[in-house]
Amino acid sequence: MLWYAMHRLLALIPVLLVVAVVVFCLVHLAPGDPVLVILGNDARPEDILAMRDRLGLNRPLIEQFWLWFSRILQGDLGRSLFMQESVASLFTQHLKPTLSLALLAQSMAMLLGILGGIAAAYRRGRFTDRLIMGLSTFGLSIPGFLLGLFLIFFFAVHLRWFPVIGYKSDHLSLWQNLYYLCLPALALAIRIAALLARMTRAVMLDVLNENYIKTARAKGVSERAVLLRHAFKNAWIPVLNICGESFGSLVTGAIVIESVFGIPGVGSLIIDSIERRDFTVIQGSVLLITTSYVLINLVVDLSFGFIDPRINVKA
Numbered sequence: 001m002l003w004y005a006m007h008r009l010l011a012l013i014p015v016l017l018v019v020a021v022v023v024f025c026l027v028h029l030a031p032g033d034p035v036l037v038i039l040g041n042d043a044r045p046e047d048i049l050a051m052r053d054r055l056g057l058n059r060p061l062i063e064q065f066w067l068w069f070s071r072i073l074q075g076d077l078g079r080s081l082f083m084q085e086s087v088a089s090l091f092t093q094h095l096k097p098t099l100s101l102a103l104l105a106q107s108m109a110m111l112l113g114i115l116g117g118i119a120a121a122y123r124r125g126r127f128t129d130r131l132i133m134g135l136s137t138f139g140l141s142i143p144g145f146l147l148g149l150f151l152i153f154f155f156a157v158h159l160r161w162f163p164v165i166g167y168k169s170d171h172l173s174l175w176q177n178l179y180y181l182c183l184p185a186l187a188l189a190i191r192i193a194a195l196l197a198r199m200t201r202a203v204m205l206d207v208l209n210e211n212y213i214k215t216a217r218a219k220g221v222s223e224r225a226v227l228l229r230h231a232f233k234n235a236w237i238p239v240l241n242i243c244g245e246s247f248g249s250l251v252t253g254a255i256v257i258e259s260v261f262g263i264p265g266v267g268s269l270i271i272d273s274i275e276r277r278d279f280t281v282i283q284g285s286v287l288l289i290t291t292s293y294v295l296i297n298l299v300v301d302l303s304f305g306f307i308d309p310r311i312n313v314k315a
Contacts, residue, residue, distance in 0.1 A: 012294050016287060020072070023286045024065050027279050034081050034277035055081060068283065077284035082276055087284035090269060097181075098258065098265035102250040104178065104185040109192035109250075110243060116193070117200020117239075118227060121208060132197060139194030144253055148187035148260040155183060165262035184261040188253055192246040199242050203235040210234075244300025251289055 035051045036043070043051075052058045056067070071078060077087035120132040156164040162183050207213065208231055216226050255267030262268075266285060273281040 009298070012291065015294060016072075016290065017069075019290045020069055020283070020287060021065070023283050024061075024068070027277075027282050028061055028064075030277075032277045034279065037276050038082065068280070072284075072287065077287070078280035080273075080281050081278050087281050090281060091266065091285055091288055094264060094266045094269040096265075097263050098251065098254050098267065100177065101181050101185055101188065101254050101257070101263065101265065102247065104181050105188040105192070105250050105254075106243070106247050108185055108189035109196060109246065112189065113193035113196025114200050114239065116197040118204060118232060120197065120201040121204035122223075122227060124205065129201075133201070136194035136197045139190040142190075144187055144191060145256050145260050147190055148184065148257055151183045151187055152261070165260075181263075184257045184263060187260070188250055188257050191253075192250065195246065196239065196242055200235065200239050203238050204231055207231045207235045240300065240303070244297055247296055251292065 035048055035055070035057065039047055039051060049058070056064060059067075068078060077091075079086050080090060083090065116132045116136070120129045123129045152164055156162045163180060204227075213226060213231060216230050217223075221230070251266075254265060255270060257263075258265045258267035259271055266289070270282060270285050272278075273285070
């Protein structure tokens with residue numbers, strides 16, 4: 001398993017290289033000039049040239065990329081063109097709201113999706129099954145930002161149960177923070193919950209047809225024990241795989257949801273950086289998100305061997 005983990009970590013280097021090249025090209029080929037954003041459109045040409053020279057933007061793109069990527073290999077993500085802070089520091093400052101939102105959304109998705117999938121499998125072909133599968137189809141179809149707007153209108157504007165937008169992390173208790181994150185987390189979790197419900201139902205149906213399940217029922221084991229202790233225990237591995245893969249998508253999907261709900265997380269940092277053409281912040285943030293996604297999937301793959309000893313995880 002150790003060699004497998006080392007192999008996956010080494011495979012991260014070419015992945016980061018490809019992502020770095022794509023992001024660098026997209027950012028620098030997009031219209032807009034950060035120097036004009038800093039100095040304004042009325043800046044003198046000599047001031048523009050001096051600023052481009054100071055920021056290193058007058059060098060060839062290949063040279064700019066090599067200087068930037070070589071610093072990344074040394075652990076330096078660069079500094080913001082506007083705020084003159086390190087990208088790592090800015091990312092860390094905005095990480096707490098995004099991570100809190102993703103963890104809460106993941107918890108909601110697992111609770112709703114797994115319980116819904118088990119109930120749908122147990123009530124196969126009945127009204128409960130059709131209702132849950134219909135809701136899961138709706139959850140997979142509606143965009144997250146549109147669902148977020150619906151939740152704001154109904155729960156925040158109409159019922160006034162939750163705040164419309166915003167997030168406060170200072171001097172607030174855990175429950176108060178969850179109160180601010182409840183609606184955006186729900187908007188982010190619905191799609192993952194729908195996917196988990198369908199996956200859980202499909203796997204549970206296969207397991208419930210196994211002979212050892214019929215034997216357990218014949219011995220008089222309660223239906224609750226059959227579902228949770230026998231059936232779901234053997235259906236957990238593919239569900240866990242979906243949970244691990246979905247967490248990475250939650251972090252990336254939070255970019256849109258944070259904009260809808262006005263949460264000052266990593267998504268807001270990236271969007272503000274795009275508007276300002278802050279190249280280093282955009283590139284560094286995307287690389288950090290990509291690295292996190294790969295590492296999360298690696299942890300999930302390695303956990304399979306501990307959850308089910310029959311699985312041999314090796315390179």
